[in-house]
Amino acid sequence: MKAEQDSKAEKAPWFSESLARGLLVIQAFDASGPNLRATDIAKRSGLSRAATRRFLLTLQALGYIGADDDRYYLQPKVLDLGFAFVSSMQIDRLVQPLLNELSTITSESCSFAVLDNDQALFVARASGPKILQMAVGIGGRVPAHTTSLGHALLSALPHDQFEQYMQSRKGLIDPPALTKLRASIEKGRAHGWVEVKGLLHTAITGVAAPIRNRSGELIGAINVANYGSATTKSMRAHVEPLLDVRSRIEKSLQAAGHILPTAAGRRSA
């Protein structure tokens, strides 16, 4: 039904077409393969070949794109853009050390993720000493309802946003699973943490807790995950360090002036 973006849509005087188009070009590379020709990219991005070429040249001049003869490929520099996010959140400085600590205490893999629409997006991880490793790496995404991290994230959402999410999942998740999901989230809201067992894979068990800012809004979530034969009991033992590290991360982020410094400061009467 997406009625927006129609043919003659008002045009906003502040919208920078060129920027939007240029970003389209970067994303045209996505899974499409390592090196593309100008025409391919034009097709993928829906821009004219001439425009595509101009953007490619520009990006090349800026060092984001390399060209070999007439094939184009992304340069590692584009990672700077993605990691502008990571460094803007100061993940490496504020979150990673505490995550490492948690991993050492629990001898398990610990991750930090944020919510991106209906997905949990892995931003940082401290791998545990166990052999089995999570297949999805940093920057990877997983449907929120399939992991403890996702449940923790959803449990910290405002009610209306959560209901909106649940609504959007209808038809995509079978009803019994949906019911279970809601139960899990409600338990999470009550306890401040969640436990999820055998959702993404039968052998995976995880405990997770949301990270909030000073005004209680969701920032992300951390978890402790076991990919083997952890008992519920053994996982429960990880909850205390989990919550401890959680609040230390929250303190740390707040001290760094993270998202909404005062948060009280809305327009008053």
Add this chain to the structure above:
Amino acid sequence: MKAEQDSKAEKAPWFSESLARGLLVIQAFDASGPNLRATDIAKRSGLSRAATRRFLLTLQALGYIGADDDRYYLQPKVLDLGFAFVSSMQIDRLVQPLLNELSTITSESCSFAVLDNDQALFVARASGPKILQMAVGIGGRVPAHTTSLGHALLSALPHDQFEQYMQSRKGLIDPPALTKLRASIEKGRAHGWVEVKGLLHTAITGVAAPIRNRSGELIGAINVANYGSATTKSMRAHVEPLLDVRSRIEKSLQAAGHILPTAAGRRSA
């Protein structure tokens, strides 16, 4: 002496100012903290406040930036841009599994990195079972001369580019270290792999090998690293699996049509 970008520099008819400026805005967030106000960003990016605002609004409309009252912050979606690189190289699908395998065989941490100017940029990693972990995570950078990965990368560079690198390091690295570096790289060129001990930290030892495309050009490098008391001998035992995995990664990338599919196809006479 950067004589370029001078006041009235010819102006290129194909360069998209708007794209370049918009990207500047994203990067203005970098380490500057999680949420900035329009004026800050204008200052940091060197653009006029009006222009800055237009780009912020545009990026917000595209979902890359969030706004709260009048603070702006990056949304996780910007990671899509960075990971356009990772997915364009199909790291997760082609490299990560083999990296995991190498880590399992050696019981050590294994990483994949690419060369970005004078730095090794970590793109993927399989953490080993040991407690000690590398402090610098995915997306992180380290001066090339300080790690086995960096040495491997440098050893696969064309001679002129390598010499250019060495030239640029003069004055930044003390002469004896530079001499050692050159010796290490030459050994690397001869053997096809390098061993580096105690450079970034006295306790770190690593063996690494470059990854090349079909035409022999550098793509990246992988390594096996030990953060404890590994002997030279024990590390040597890792060389065989390292080289084995290296060539399997190369095959895998080539099969996926990686960088320069035929590579013979230059302009002939």
Add this chain to the structure above:
DNA sequence: ATTATTTGTGCGATTATCGCACAATGACAC
């Protein structure tokens, strides 16, 4: 209350960006 900053926005001026059109190049078939 008064000043100093900041934000939001309208506007006319400018120039950056558009996409067509053509020549040149290489791919491929026959």
Add this chain to the structure above:
DNA sequence: GTGTCATTGTGCGATAATCGCACAAATAAT
């Protein structure tokens, strides 16, 4: 070898996108 087809590089005039100033409103600091 020659003829087709697809793709690239590039000029150009037309147009619309982008510029930054300037002013009002709002907020924070003195």
